[in-house]
Amino acid sequence: xxxxxxxxxxxxxxxxxxxxxxxxxxxxxxxxxxxxxxxxxxxxxxxxxxxxxxxxxxxxxxxxxxxxxxxxxxxxxxxxxxxxxxxxxxxxxxxxxxxxxxxxxxxxxxxxxxxxxxxxxxxxxxxxxxxxxxxxxxxxxxxxxxxxxxxxxxxxxxxxxxxxxxxxxxxxxxxxxxxxxxxxxxxxxxxxxxxxxxxxxxxxxxxxxxxxxxxxxxxxxxxxxxxxxxxxxxxxxxxxxxxxxxxxxxxxxxxxxxxxxxxxxxxxxxxxxxxxxxxxxxxxxxxxxxxxxxxxxxxxxxxxxxxxxxxxxxxxxxxxxxxxxxxxxxxxxxxxxxxxxxxxxx
Amino acid sequence: xxxxxxxxxxxxxxxxxxxxxxxxxxxxxxxxxxxxxxxxxxxxxxxxxxxxxxxxxxxxxxxxxxxxxxxxxxxxxxxxxxxxxxxxxxxxxxxxxxxxxxxxxxxxxxxxxxxxxxxxxxxxxxxxxxxxxxxxxxxxxxxxxxxxxxxxxxxxxxxxxxxxxxxxxxxxxxxxxxxxxxxxxxxxxxxxxxxxxxxxxxxxxxxxxxxxxxxxxxxxxxxxxxxxxxxxxxxxxxxxxxxxxxxxxxxxxxxxxxxxxxxxxxxxx
Numbered sequence: 001x002x003x004x005x006x007x008x009x010x011x012x013x014x015x016x017x018x019x020x021x022x023x024x025x026x027x028x029x030x031x032x033x034x035x036x037x038x039x040x041x042x043x044x045x046x047x048x049x050x051x052x053x054x055x056x057x058x059x060x061x062x063x064x065x066x067x068x069x070x071x072x073x074x075x076x077x078x079x080x081x082x083x084x085x086x087x088x089x090x091x092x093x094x095x096x097x098x099x100x101x102x103x104x105x106x107x108x109x110x111x112x113x114x115x116x117x118x119x120x121x122x123x124x125x126x127x128x129x130x131x132x133x134x135x136x137x138x139x140x141x142x143x144x145x146x147x148x149x150x151x152x153x154x155x156x157x158x159x160x161x162x163x164x165x166x167x168x169x170x171x172x173x174x175x176x177x178x179x180x181x182x183x184x185x186x187x188x189x190x191x192x193x194x195x196x197x198x199x200x201x202x203x204x205x206x207x208x209x210x211x212x213x214x215x216x217x218x219x220x221x222x223x224x225x226x227x228x229x230x231x232x233x234x235x236x237x238x239x240x241x242x243x244x245x246x247x248x249x250x251x252x253x254x255x256x257x258x259x260x261x262x263x264x265x266x267x268x269x270x271x272x273x274x275x276x277x278x279x280x281x282x283x284x285x286x287x288x289x290x291x292x293x294x295x296x297x298x299x300x301x302x303x304x305x306x307x308x309x310x311x312x313x314x315x316x317x318x319x320x321x322x323x324x325x326x327x328x329x330x331x332x333x334x335x336x337x338x339x340x341x342x343x344x345x346x
Numbered sequence: 347x348x349x350x351x352x353x354x355x356x357x358x359x360x361x362x363x364x365x366x367x368x369x370x371x372x373x374x375x376x377x378x379x380x381x382x383x384x385x386x387x388x389x390x391x392x393x394x395x396x397x398x399x400x401x402x403x404x405x406x407x408x409x410x411x412x413x414x415x416x417x418x419x420x421x422x423x424x425x426x427x428x429x430x431x432x433x434x435x436x437x438x439x440x441x442x443x444x445x446x447x448x449x450x451x452x453x454x455x456x457x458x459x460x461x462x463x464x465x466x467x468x469x470x471x472x473x474x475x476x477x478x479x480x481x482x483x484x485x486x487x488x489x490x491x492x493x494x495x496x497x498x499x500x501x502x503x504x505x506x507x508x509x510x511x512x513x514x515x516x517x518x519x520x521x522x523x524x525x526x527x528x529x530x531x532x533x534x535x536x537x538x539x540x541x542x543x544x545x546x547x548x549x550x551x552x553x554x555x556x557x558x559x560x561x562x563x564x565x566x567x568x569x570x571x572x573x574x575x576x577x578x579x580x581x582x583x584x585x586x587x588x589x590x591x592x593x594x595x596x597x598x599x600x601x602x603x604x605x606x607x608x609x610x611x612x613x614x615x
Contacts, residue, residue: 224441226454288446
């Protein structure tokens with residue numbers, strides 16, 4: 001018995017490295033990112049220039065921050081279809097309170113934060129309380145907020161956007177934190193890229209190195225087992241919804257600071273893009289599996305593809321086709337990897 | 347296991363009854379569990395085994411009768427109270443998440459931490475080390491604690507659940523049909539773990555409907571049928587044949603045999 005075990009050990013050590021790489025959720029998206037980069041870099045000089053890199057990192061960064069939060073929520077076993085419109089809700093609230101009601105900027109930021117955190121709490125609470133799929137609860141929230149964003153904006157401003165955010169007090173400081181650029185080798189990069197890297201590291205740390213991270217995997221993997229061993233399932237789930245709202249608040253305010261205005265329809269359709277990035281990054285739709293780095297790589301693929309197609313001189317209509325193909329490939333790869341990881345050691 | 351007969355049993359169940367509405371689920375059940383011994387609870391479906399487990403693990407409270415731990419009366423008002431008293435229940439679904447690594451599952455809900463304040467984090471190295479050690483103590487070499495629980499065999503999974511209960515201070519282990527879903531060989535492996543837990547000085551309550559699994563490892567046998575006790579025997583008082591006969595319904599089975607024979611005779615003629 002022990003002799004066999006030793007022989008098995010040696011075999012396991014050899015296969016182990018390969019398999020350990022393969023079961024990493026982010027592996028597929030890493031390969032995808034490298035392939036996409038090589039493809040567009042070979043097609044376009046601009047794509048691989050410093051300016052080009054700064055250009056495709058920008059959309060990747062704002063998407064990436066949302067994708068990390070959405071990935072954590074998905075690993076916890078839930079969707080948030082209202083994540084996109086919450087971005088608009090946060091920006092519109094900050095904008096209207098300051099530009100139309102003259103509220104102190106920092107107070108307005110706090111109010112918009114409290115508002116979207118409340119939305120996140122309500123999402124999580126309703127999902128836990130009713131036991132209904134988060135898909136349907138947050139779909140309802142999505143429609144409600146979409147209507148509110150437009151309705152309230154029209155009511156207050158008589159237009160479909162909130163303007164003049166650059167006139168509010170403290171705009172300079174806000175701009176420095178959320179919308180300034182930093183220069184590397186003479187090329188300006190958006191500061192959101194730094195925030196994106198920071199959020200990815202924080203998300204990864206939370207997921208892999210903390211008790212809360214262990215609980216995220218557990219509630220997404222098997223809810224009743226989690227309950228039986230004393231994991232606070234309700235608190236974990238609600239916190240995840242609120243983290244998604246926190247990210248939406250950050251991105252919403254980044255947008256209004258950067259553009260000095262925000263459209264009432266901002267964010268509609270984005271909720272699916274966040275999920276696409278998370279899934280390309282290795283998150284299972286059924287929960288319990290995925291990674292924050294993967295979601296960021298998914299966002300990176302999105303950024304490179306959206307800009308790369310333009311640089312390569314292709315019709316921009318091809319972008320969605322490309323994204324869809326990436327998603328399909330990623331889902332198939334995830335399925336294969338998971339099955340391989342689960343069955344081969346039996 | 348030389349047990350002083352004068353010492354009080356680890357757990358004594360005395361005349362415990364439980365009703366659900368007008369249904370008598372358990373009626374005046376008594377037995378004892380000693381440290382370093384295995385008490386088997388045998389019964390067919392609907393015998394009241396699950397109700398007894400739920401009373402012992404604090405999910406339900408008995409309507410009549412009392413529980414004594416180390417000779418002192420004890421009230422188990424919640425699953426947490428049972429755990430705090432050192433009673434750990436390993437349910438059939440094992441309360442494990444298949445996609446998570448063995449070491450993550452082992453400490454799920456009770457993760458060790460290091461660091462302070464915002465730097466307080468899950469001590470993964472400690473968790474891996476303890477998991478490996480505890481599994482080795484059970485006689486299992488988990489070569490790779492990183493592997494997902496879903497890749498373990500049924501017997502190995504059962505052993506992780508038992509090792510986890512032991513590590514978190516269980517003095518009394520309740521195993522709910524641990525062998526029922528397993529093949530012959532895997533069931534044998536689990537029986538070995540039961541013996542190992544017993545030899546480490548734990549009291550074990552082994553719930554099963556299979557007398558051939560119960561008899562080799564059991565020191566006491568409580569037989570349940572439709573909520574009533576058919577008897578509470580020490581091993582010396584009963585043979586495996588008698589146990590099987592009682593389990594199968596004894597007199598009823600004999601009558602069934604006669605009836606079958608008659609049908610058989612009629613069929614031949």
